[in-house]
Amino acid sequence: MTSVMNRRMFLGTAAASAAFTMVPKPVMGGPGVVPPSDKITLAYIGTGTQGLREMLALLANPDIQIVAVCDPSKEAVGYRDWSRDSLLKNIRKTLGRPDWRAGSEGTIPGGRDVAKNIVETCYAANRPGGNFTGCSSYADFRELLDKEKDLDAVKIMTPDHLHGVISIAAMKKGKHVILHKPIANRLEEARLVIDTAREKGVATHFMPWDYNGSMDQVMAWIKDGSIGTLREVHNWSNRPVWPQYTSLPTDAPPVPEGFDWDLWLGPEADRPYHPSYTHMVFRGWYDFGGGSMADMGHYSLWTVFNALELDSPTSVEPMLSHTCEFQGEVAKQVKNDFSFPTACTVRFKYPARGHRPAVDLIWYDGGMRPPTPPELEEQNEELANQGMMFVGHKAKILAGFHVDKPRLIPEKKKHGHPAPEAAGNEPARVSAITQWVAATRGGPQSPGSFLNAGPITEAVNLYAVALRTGRKLLYDAENRKITNVPEANKYLSREYRKGWDPKSL
DSSP states (O other): OOTTSOHHHHHHHSOOOSOOTTSOOOOTTSTTOOOGGGSEEEEEEOOSHHHHHHHHHHHTOTTEEEEEEEOSBOSSOSOOOSSSSHHHHHHHHHHTOTTOOSSSTTOOOOSHHHHHHHHHHHHHTTSGGGOOOOOEEESOHHHHHHHOTTOOEEEEOSOGGGHHHHHHHHHHTTOEEEEOSOSOSSHHHHHHHHHHHHHHOOOEEEGGGGGOOOOHHHHHHHHTTTTOSEEEEEEEOOOOOSOOOSSOOOOOOOOOTTBOHHHHHTTSOOOOOOTTTSGGGGGGBTTTOOHHIIIIIHHHHHHHHHHHTOOOOSEEEEEEOOOEEEETTEEEEOOOSSBOOSSEEEEEEEOOBTTBOOEEEEEEETTOOOOOOHHHHTTTOOOOSSEEEEEESSOEEEEOTTSOSOEEESGGGGTTOOOOOOOOOHHHHHTHHHHHHHHHTTOOOOTTOGGGOHHHHHHHHHHHHHHHHTSOEEEETTTTEESSOGGGGGGGSOOOOTTOOTTTO
């Protein structure tokens, strides 16, 4: 199949099922079956370990057909993961192929050849004759967008520094977009992504929404005065769970065969290839990642931002770890504006809005967390390694990281004070991808639309700038400008390499 061939014509002539080995196979033409010509044709951009992991569920979606894959890495070479064989086992289970392998024994799956094989093997399982060769493969997303004429949408699973440029390029071509977090790892670029989504009117879905918990119970307690005036929100994570480098690479190993380093760098400045930049460890570098808050804070805090109507902070104050080394015989602190710290606490101050008073939001990572509240000490308890806490002037609400299982502390607050009934909105959360599908067909934007992610995105981007400068920043939201540390403003945007400015893509 060539890329210029009409994709829908091809799909329409092939017998297709809406499901694969992980879900029951429906009767062709029966209820719930989406005709092949009505499926959303989607290109999957970014086929590293996390990309493949999340591809498996998407293959089972009856509304979506993956028609192309894209990654600068051709083969399964040099990938690292959270465990040795879990991804391989999941792929084998999905495909119903216990002997499936990405490469030699012990190889962690990854790369566009592996992704293409997974797509075609999975779709072939439900085709007459067991054959399917309808998935194209590209190294460069720009070539994909130029050649795939009958493409409806893209899903972007690349390292953080490529999210913005790929999203914007796709939306300019009229493509709907599903995007992993963050929207971009620069504030100005993220703003351009959101503005482009609004201008082009395409359906967008920012994936962290799928995992956000409900704030209904917490807000019911806040509104009925159970904790008094809300003053602080604390959220702490056990991230990072990847190496945080304290020095820049000095050696220059060869670029792996089949890996296009120039394409992987994308908009960022030229530098020699090094494996300490790529794959799962990109998160720890200011140029390529967004740090622990970008990695996890979207999952926990987006629902908090919405419920409390947090908009833009007036200040961002970092407290971070540092590294020292000997320079000759003298120990000195390393000046590090290239990688995120091992651990930090960052305080955001949000002004009063409507009936809500001013509130501080404090983020912790790297093993940092708030002091154990006296209410827990009285019960001989301590804080979990991840969690959320809402602090009022009379009491507190303690919850899990995703605002799950909230409870009032001290426990005696509950006696004679039953929890207000909170209306659940869980169905809307679990059906976010379904709502995105409906939006691609002319329905309203889903709750996970880029258009709803501006405030949480701004906070995550400012977190990185505050850590990079090591200074408390005063922020003028109207002009998107840091007023007290002028040199910090350069970190709100990036200098694009020639050919990579999203405004020209």
